[in-house]
Amino acid sequence: MxxxxxxxxxxxxxxxxxxxxxxxxxxxxxxxxxxxxxxxxxxxxxxxxxxxxxxxxxxxxxxxxxxxxxxxxxxxxxxxxxxxxxxxxxxxxxxxxxxxxxxxxxxxxxxxxxxxxxxxxxxxxxxxxxxxxxxxxxxxxxxxxxxxxxxxxxxxxxxxxxxxxxxxxxSVNDIQNKIIVAIDAGHGGQDPGAVSKHGLKEKNITLIIARQLQVWLNSDPMFHGVMIRNGDHFISVAERSLIAYKKKANILISIHVDSAHNCRAYGASAWVLSNRRASRELVNRLRKKDGQLNAFRTKKNSLPEGSDTDRYVRQALLDLQFIYAQRVGYEIATKVLCQLRHVSALHKSKPAYASFGVLRSPYIPSLLIEIGFISNTRDERLLATYFYQKKISKSLYQGLHNYFLLHSP
Missing domain, CATH: 2.60.40.3500 (Immunoglobulin-like)
Incomplete structure (x- = not known):
């Protein structure tokens, strides 16, 4: 009928x-x-x-x-x-x-x-x-x-x-919870970040775009956006990834503005955790006996404290976590760059690897986006406009949307 x-x-x-x-x-x-x-x-x-x-x-x-x-x-x-x-x-x-x-x-x-x-x-x-x-x-x-x-x-x-x-x-049982995105507006407080020759400060631009990105994410029933900082105050690099972890974030996206001595450098780029930084973090966490892996050992009740088995398993688990975080961060950064190219020139066409401290967490895939060069006259003029800021934030949201539409966190 x-x-x-x-x-x-x-x-x-x-x-x-x-x-x-x-x-x-x-x-x-x-x-x-x-x-x-x-x-x-x-x-x-x-x-x-x-x-x-x-x-x-x-x-x-x-x-x-x-x-x-x-x-x-x-x-x-x-x-x-x-x-x-x-x-x-x-x-x-x-x-x-x-x-x-x-x-x-x-x-x-x-x-x-x-x-x-x-x-x-x-x-x-x-x-x-x-x-x-x-x-x-x-x-x-x-x-x-x-x-x-x-x-x-x-x-x-x-x-x-x-x-x-x-x-x-x-199935009606397929997707259960919202994807939590930690949004990190770079710098803040006594740390202004890069400053243009006309006085435009990186910390102000990144906060505006971070707030806009949160609005885009929270308007999509798939996401819940949380801010690492929502005002002009200083947060250390180590605290930023810790805040994201405490907020149970599935992904951390850090927003920055680039600067260079060469005033002709321009365009957006994306960065993910480098192997060198991952190895250094792995060693540091093994020395400190990472709390998350200790919790894992306690729950399983099968790894004796201080044994060789304990040490090797902890190292293997941390290594796998870093590999996973790197891979997912790279894939999301690729999706974001695909969207940014519609509104901005790209300084790097593919995600690059870096040792930035905000990318250090093995438990939260992280990426850092440089949305342009404040030292470039054209980029500076665009970054100061509300219309361009909104287009950038929408591109960041669309990149996240396109990735998580196909991948569960």
Whole structure:
């Protein structure tokens, strides 16, 4: 049985990235139900799943105000009700209330300018509602679409098919907690960092961009951004990674502005932990008997204090932690640079390795971003403008989003 809902616009709003929702088609099958949303132009959207009651929340950027909703459906289907509201900047918010919901499959196809976003909801006849309520109490399950785009991107057809195949099917149990991003605004207090010839200070620029990045992250249900410093005060390098650890961060991103004697040097770059610094930190932590590995030994109750086994296992575990942190930091830095190149020239096209103290933690993958050269006249002029600062912060967010969309922390 099919339900066709044709939606008449009250008025039209078009932009370069606008997409128009043409119709919603709901098709019932024996063991599943399809929700097909047809758009004119490719939509930029994000969706997530909530529970008690089960519902899909879909936000579409730059879509038009619609008529014909809310709409209620027969009780024998999975889709029970559709609600709609229009947020700021004509962002469309659709809520599909569900019953008897199991797994959710999501695909998008298109013919010309007509794009079909299809949710297939698998019916779960043997679901234990009490057990489901217990599992999802106080937890918000997130499913974020790879179609969301805050900058212009070009994807090949092969890349799109590869991403769709890998992430087409989601279970309501897949994503449990938000990804915590520790945002480190470089320098601060009595340490101004680099200062331009016109008096522009690195510590002020990095704090502005860090705050903007936190806003971008907290507007995305996938993330929770926490600030290492949120004012003009000094924090030592060692304390910064410790604060990130105490805040249970999954990733640390440190924002800085570069400077050089050569005034012609310009552009952004990304840095991750070097092997030399990792080796030095490994030795230091082994000497100090790293607290995290001591906790591991105590819980396992299998590694005798002071034994050779204890020492070798601690060294092996720390070595693996550093290798993992380096690898993840490099991969995220690569994604960030791919976004920064849309708004800024790159001083280095690939992440580089450095011995910066803020990158020292083996437990939190870390990266340091130099967003430009304050010693360069053009970069200095751009870094002083709110519009450019906002574009930089959005690029940092989009790089993080693109990485964690494909990788669990």
């Amino acid at each position: 099919k339900h066709w809902l044709f939606l008449m616009p009250l008025f039209f709003f078009f932009s370069v990235h606008a997409s128009t929702l043409l119709e919603i088609n709901i098709t019932n099958r024996q063991n599943s139900e399809n929700i097909t949303l047809s758009f004119f132009n490719k939509p930029a959207y994000v969706f997530f799943v909530l529970h008690n009651p089960d519902r899909i929340v879909l936000n579409v950027r730059d879509s038009i105000i619609l008529n014909g909703l809310p709409r209620k459906f027969s009780s024998d289907g999975i889709v029970q009700f559709i609600r709609v509201r229009v947020g700021n900047a004509h962002n469309l918010h659709l809520v599909f209330q569900l019953a008897n919901c199991g797994k959710i499959k999501v695909v998008m196809n298109h013919t010309g300018c007509r794009y079909n976003l299809i949710f297939t909801i698998i019916r779960n006849k043997q679901i234990d509602l009490n057990h489901l309520a217990h599992l999802h109490k106080f937890k918000k399950k997130l499913i974020v679409s790879s179609a969301i785009s805050t900058l212009k991107h070009t994807y090949t057809a092969d890349q799109t098919r590869k991403n769709t195949k890998r992430h087409a099917t989601f």
